[in-house]
Amino acid sequence: xxxxxxxxxxxxxxxxxxxxxxxxxxxxxxxxxxTGAGIILCLVTVLALSAITALANVFFPGTVHHRHSVxxxxxxxxxxxxxxxxxxxxxxxxxxxxxxxxxxxxxxxxLASAFFRAFLHAYQGIDxxxxxxxxxxxxxxxxxxxxxxxxxxxxxxxxxxxxxFPR
Numbered sequence: 193x194x195x196x197x198x199x200x201x202x203x204x205x206x207x208x209x210x211x212x213x214x215x216x217x218x219x220x221x222x223x224x225x226x227t228g229a230g231i232i233l234c235l236v237t238v239l240a241l242s243a244i245t246a247l248a249n250v251f252f253p254g255t256v257h258h259r260h261s262v263x264x265x266x267x268x269x270x271x272x273x274x275x276x277x278x279x280x281x282x283x284x285x286x287x288x289x290x291x292x293x294x295x296x297x298x299x300x301x302x303l304a305s306a307f308f309r310a311f312l313h314a315y316q317g318i319d320x321x322x323x324x325x326x327x328x329x330x331x332x333x334x335x336x337x338x339x340x341x342x343x344x345x346x347x348x349x350x351x352x353x354x355x356x357f358p359r
Contacts, residue, residue: 197280204288211292218287219340229338230346237330237347241323248322270356278348285309285328286335286344294336302332 208215219226289305306328313320331344 197277200284201280204284208288208291213291217339218283218291219335219338220283220287220342220345221340222342226340226342227346229340230343231350233330233334233343234347234350237327237351240330241327244322244326267357271353274349274352274356277352278345281309281312282331282341282344282348285312286331287341290332290335298333298336302329302336305332305335 205215285305285308289308290301293301293304306325309328309331310320310325313324316324331347335341335344
């Protein structure tokens, strides 16, 4: 999976270069302020997704639940995945989609980004439709407003770490 993501990232960089989009404009520069914003974004998104999960389970009991990944891989490999995956996904799913579709307006760019994110996670089943799509909307709106990928990256790393290392 990581090889496919890295290939997609290379193609995205190539397209951005062909369109003369400076990657610095995408907002991937780390800062303490952006890191704090990413932590807050993670907390707010967890609360929103918890509410969506509870609401979905009211109407369709037991349909949506949060699964943790338990693996025999070493901790260092899991941490590497938890860093590489968010970099690739946020650059492609938020940065590229919003940058390339911004001329069609906020709604088109954010919805396309969220649908693409949900599509890429469709292998996870109904949870992708119910949880990943709203997460994509939140991340898309945040990127549209701030034009910074770093907070999205931090929030995504925290999501992945909690999934890879269950409580």
